Amino acid sequence: MRVIYYVIFDLQKYLGEQILRIFKLTEINYRETSDTWLEAINLPLTLWEGEFENFNGIWLRWCDENDNLLLTGDESVQKAILKQKSRKRITRIKRKIASTKYKS
Template identity: 50%
Template structure:
């Protein structure tokens, strides 16, 4: 009996009739900025890591159900397909990427989004490890930030903001982003330090360069002052080794 050839082919559902984009703008100004802040800072700070983070992109977990569209998601160890204009590559199809995202964020703008109801249940069903609800004006509860971790088949709310499975934390940060001051949801490291955006990294680099230049200038000024004092004492500073 001859050996049976192994194949890596797998069944890929037909997605030609699925609606992957509807071009309907629904976000408010804060949510739009918040989404960009979260995605851009992650790409600026996680250079060298393989991941995909997007906002308002549909997650298809079944061809028989409409997608769920989180404000932000993060999926580790995956990257966009090379030809992302093809219909089968335009959204996050769970069967194509081989897993759901590890983390999703919903930003509450009203009481109709079902962030603590239907959406929470769907994310649990598709096995998203962490579900984060940012409620900046406290529409749903007294807490502006709620973090849920999947344990078994259901979510449990956790008090800590460090997400061990993704090596990432979240925190509320009061500051200015793109000229707007507010309390923003930010990524952070284990020590609570925020992950900076590209602009913040550039500003920090400029600050370090300015401080280094100031220190060098101050050292030069002190050297000149010392040399002048030595000359006043009749000592030639150039002869001192």
């Protein structure tokens, strides 16, 4: 099994001015590419600025073909919790509205 992509995320710029460098395997060696779309896995990489695990900074993230970030595990859990809370709230509001209608 061969490693098709070699990605360097060099936030401190130890290796040069670029934060992100991507190399793709050709028949005999790796060649640097500016394309962040990793064709073999059908996903692009992107640089994202924000908070991750209580640290603000620039992070390397996966995204979809429309440049929407793919959620981390924690983000997925938080989204599910918010969705569940919203559903419960909507259910309570609907019950309250229904009980108000019948009282009138």
